[in-house]
Amino acid sequence: MANVVITGTSRGIGFELCRIFAERGDRVWALSRNTGPLEAANLKGVEVIPFDISSAQDIAKFATDLSKVDISLDILINNAGRLINKPFTQTSWDDFQEVYAVNVFGLAELTRSLIPLMKKSAHVVTISSMGGVQGSSKFPGLAAYSSSKGAIITLSELLAEEYKETGPAFNVLALGAVQTEMLEEAFPGYQAPTTAAEMAEYIASFALEGHLMYNGKVLPVSNSTP
Numbered sequence: 001m002a003n004v005v006i007t008g009t010s011r012g013i014g015f016e017l018c019r020i021f022a023e024r025g026d027r028v029w030a031l032s033r034n035t036g037p038l039e040a041a042n043l044k045g046v047e048v049i050p051f052d053i054s055s056a057q058d059i060a061k062f063a064t065d066l067s068k069v070d071i072s073l074d075i076l077i078n079n080a081g082r083l084i085n086k087p088f089t090q091t092s093w094d095d096f097q098e099v100y101a102v103n104v105f106g107l108a109e110l111t112r113s114l115i116p117l118m119k120k121s122a123h124v125v126t127i128s129s130m131g132g133v134q135g136s137s138k139f140p141g142l143a144a145y146s147s148s149k150g151a152i153i154t155l156s157e158l159l160a161e162e163y164k165e166t167g168p169a170f171n172v173l174a175l176g177a178v179q180t181e182m183l184e185e186a187f188p189g190y191q192a193p194t195t196a197a198e199m200a201e202y203i204a205s206f207a208l209e210g211h212l213m214y215n216g217k218v219l220p221v222s223n224s225t226p
Contacts, residue, residue, distance in 0.1 A: 002026040002208065003071045005114065007053055007107075008080030010034035012180035013127070015041075016200030017077060022046050027071070031062065031080070053080045053106035054098075063113035072119045075207045076168075078107045078126040078152070083182050085141040096144045103148035108155060120167035123211040125203065126156050128174045130222050136174075149174075153218050160216025169211035173203060176222025193223055 004021050008014040009030035015037060021028045022043035030038050031051035038048045052058045066073075082102035084095050111124060118124075130136045132149025139146075153172050160170040177192035178199045184190075202221060210219075 002074040004075040004077070004207075005029045005031065005066075005073060006077045006079055007031045007051070007110065009048075010037050012182060012196045013178065013200050013203065014077075014079045016197045017079065017204055018043055018046050020200055020204045029062075029066065053110060054101035055106075056109060059106065059110050059113055062110075063117070066114070066117055071117075072122075073114060073117050074119060074122050076111065076114055076118070076122070076124045077203065077207055078111065078124070079203075080106070081127065081145075081182065083142075083145045085145075085187065087141060088143045091144055099144040099148050100151075103145070104151045104155070107152055111159070115163070115168065118168045121211075122168035123207055124156070124159070124168050124170045125207045125210070126152050126170070126172045127203070128153050128172045128218070130174050130176050130220060133174050133218065133220065136220075157216050157218070164215065169215040171206075171210055171214050171216070172218040173206060173221050174218055175199065176220070 004026050006014055006017050006028060009018050010032040018028055018030050018038060022045050026045060028046040030046050030048050033050065033052050035048045035050050038046060049062060051062060080102055082099045084091065084099055086095065129146060129149040131138060131142055131146035132153055156170045156172045178194045178196055179192040180196050
């Protein structure tokens, strides 16, 4: 039985990940601002926690509460994300702050807070985007989103180096287009070739075993452009 923390679990890939780990019999802490969908699903072994990743107070409280439980974490999946699709000249200071607060600052603080609670063999999987990969195709309107996804790629590479002797392992999955609510909101009418459930199956498998072969790596997971 693995002890797993997943962020951004109210819908899409995060919700499906909770379902997959619950079916395996793992113990999951599901972090999301909207707890309704998972509470309604009532998945065995999944503790649904109201959580705003852009809140330092929420992060500190969760880490403190988790430290009181006699467990060590096996997996952290940094899945929560914020996407804004606007022309660059219309993307405000507040827009950039909102995106980076979720995609970079909150992710970094949660990871930092949970590292002391992880096994040496633990695996931190960060969900990035092909748009954040240097040299990949870029798309207008995604200046805040794609640059934030590039930032967490570099962060994960640095952490893998810093913790290579002590663990945990850090890897990034840079996803292409997946049919999620977030994609539909940003690109209405676009049909991605991969469903959230399909991608979640891949991510769960990688979270469980990918660190046996990889550390500090960025793996493109895309069969389409975007």
